[in-house]
Amino acid sequence: MALRHHDNTDGTPHVFVDVVDAGAKARAGRIACEIDRDLRFSTEHLESYCLAPWDPVVYDALVLCAGVEYCDRMRRRPVHQWERRIELRVPVHDPDRWNAKPVSDALHAALGFVTGDRWSVSFAARKKAFASPKQFAFALPSDIAAVIPFSEGLDSRAVAGLMHKKLGDQLIRVRLGTKAFEPVGSSAKQPFTSIPYKVRLNVGGALESSARSRGFKFAMVSGLAAYLVKAGTIIVTESGQGSLGPALVPVGQTYEDYRNHPLFTDKMETLLAALHGRTIRFEFPRLWHTKGETLAEFVAACADGHSWVDTWSCWQQNRQVSVEGRKRQCGVCAACMLRRLSVHEAGLTESPETYVWEDLTAASFQDGAAKEFKRITRALREYAIAGTLHLDHLASLRHRKANQGTVALAALQLARSRGIGEADARGRLDRLLSVHETEWRRFLKSLGPQSFVAQWVEQR
Numbered sequence: 001m002a003l004r005h006h007d008n009t010d011g012t013p014h015v016f017v018d019v020v021d022a023g024a025k026a027r028a029g030r031i032a033c034e035i036d037r038d039l040r041f042s043t044e045h046l047e048s049y050c051l052a053p054w055d056p057v058v059y060d061a062l063v064l065c066a067g068v069e070y071c072d073r074m075r076r077r078p079v080h081q082w083e084r085r086i087e088l089r090v091p092v093h094d095p096d097r098w099n100a101k102p103v104s105d106a107l108h109a110a111l112g113f114v115t116g117d118r119w120s121v122s123f124a125a126r127k128k129a130f131a132s133p134k135q136f137a138f139a140l141p142s143d144i145a146a147v148i149p150f151s152e153g154l155d156s157r158a159v160a161g162l163m164h165k166k167l168g169d170q171l172i173r174v175r176l177g178t179k180a181f182e183p184v185g186s187s188a189k190q191p192f193t194s195i196p197y198k199v200r201l202n203v204g205g206a207l208e209s210s211a212r213s214r215g216f217k218f219a220m221v222s223g224l225a226a227y228l229v230k231a232g233t234i235i236v237t238e239s240g241q242g243s244l245g246p247a248l249v250p251v252g253q254t255y256e257d258y259r260n261h262p263l264f265t266d267k268m269e270t271l272l273a274a275l276h277g278r279t280i281r282f283e284f285p286r287l288w289h290t291k292g293e294t295l296a297e298f299v300a301a302c303a304d305g306h307s308w309v310d311t312w313s314c315w316q317q318n319r320q321v322s323v324e325g326r327k328r329q330c331g332v333c334a335a336c337m338l339r340r341l342s343v344h345e346a347g348l349t350e351s352p353e354t355y356v357w358e359d360l361t362a363a364s365f366q367d368g369a370a371k372e373f374k375r376i377t378r379a380l381r382e383y384a385i386a387g388t389l390h391l392d393h394l395a396s397l398r399h400r401k402a403n404q405g406t407v408a409l410a411a412l413q414l415a416r417s418r419g420i421g422e423a424d425a426r427g428r429l430d431r432l433l434s435v436h437e438t439e440w441r442r443f444l445k446s447l448g449p450q451s452f453v454a455q456w457v458e459q460r
Helices: 043-047 056-074 095-099 101-115 154-170 213-229 240-248 262-276 291-301 305-310 334-345 378-399 401-418 422-447 452-459
Strands: 005-007 013-020 031-034 039-041 085-092 118-125 146-150 171-175 197-199 233-235 281-283
Touching (some): 013 056, 031 056, 039 056, 056 095, 056 197, 056 213, 095 101, 095 118, 101 118, 101 213, 101 262, 146 213, 154 171, 154 305, 240 401, 262 281, 291 334, 378 401, 378 422, 378 452, 422 452
Parallel strands (some): 013 085, 146 171, 146 233
Antiparallel strands (some): 005 013
C-alpha cells in the first residue's frame, strides 16, 4: 500500500487517515484504515463488554482508539522534531454526539497533550449499524466502586492485590492487552477479559515506536468499563517513579511522557464526562510512593504477594531478547532497571535467568549478558544507558539548581490536580524523590564500583 502523507512547508509530517467499513474507500488523498482488515475485532472479547443492553458508543469509542493507534504508529517522527499533524475521520453511530463541541474539545485536548501531536479528529455517520454482539449475564455486584486496569506489570499486580484487600468484590479488573485474562480456578465468564481489537499496519516504511497514544487507549478503555459498571473511580496502578518520573526527567529532546500522569487523566475525566454525562475520577493510590515501597507492602499484606515473580516489566519485544528460544526480560531498559531496583529495595531476589542481562555487577555491558545471547546491538546498549541515566537523573533532581523550577512547577500542577495544598504537594513530591534517591544509591552500592552500571553513572 502506498503511504499517503506530506510534510508542511515548515517540515512538520502530516498524515491523513479515514477509518472505513470493510470494502469501503477513503476520500481522495487519504489512507483507508479498514475495519476487519486493519482494525480487527474479536467477537468473544467484545462480548465481555456487554453488561447491559448494547450501547453503540462503546463500539465507537473502541474504533476511535484503534484509529488513533493506527495513525500514531504509521508515521515515524523526524529525528529533530517531535510533533506531527494527524487528520483522522472515524465512522460512528451518532456523529452529533461525537462532534459536539464539549466532546470534540476535550478529545483534542487529551490527544494533543498525551502524544505531543496536533490532531484533527472528525466523525461521520456509519453507513450501516454495527451488529450488536451477544449479551452475557455476568455475576457482578450492584455496588461496584472502582475499576482497575490490569496488565502483566509488577505495579498492576501489586496495586490490584492491595486494592482488592480494601474493596473486595467492589473492584473490577479491566484487562489492558489483547491476550485474554482468565482467573485461575474460575469457569465463570468474566467481564473485560481483553482489549477486543488488534491493529495491523500495512503502510510500508518504518513504524513509530514511542506509542504515546497507548495512554489514551488504556484510559479510554478503563473509562468505558467504569461507565458500563456504573463505577465512579478508575484506579491508576503506577507508583510515583513510573507516573511522574517520565515527565520530570524526559529522555533526550523528546516530548515529556504523560501517559500515566495526573495531568493527562484530568483531561480524560473531562472527555469522559462530556461523552457519557457522568463524572468518573482517576485515582492514584501509590502516586507518592516508590515501586519498591509498593512491592514490599504487597508482599507483606497480601496472600498472593508471592505472585510478583510472575509479572513482566520489559519494554523490549520477545524476538529481540529471547535466549535460546526462551522468553526473557532484557534487564537493562528503563522499566527493567526500575524493576530490579525495586526488587532489591523490597529485600527480594529473582533468578538471574529472569533477564538477558543476568549480571549487573559485570565490568562491561557485554559480559553482563547471558553467554548464550549473541544479539548485543548498539540500540540495546543505548536503551540501557538511557534507562540507567533516567533513574540517576531522577535521583539527583532535588539537588540541581537548574531543576528547581521544574520541581516547583510540578508540585503546583499536582496540587491543583489532586485537590491538595501546594505546600503539601511539594512535601509529598520531595519525599518521593528523596526515597527514590536513597533506594537508587543503595542499589548502585550493591552492584559495586566496577559495575558497568556504576561506570555509566560516574561518566555522565
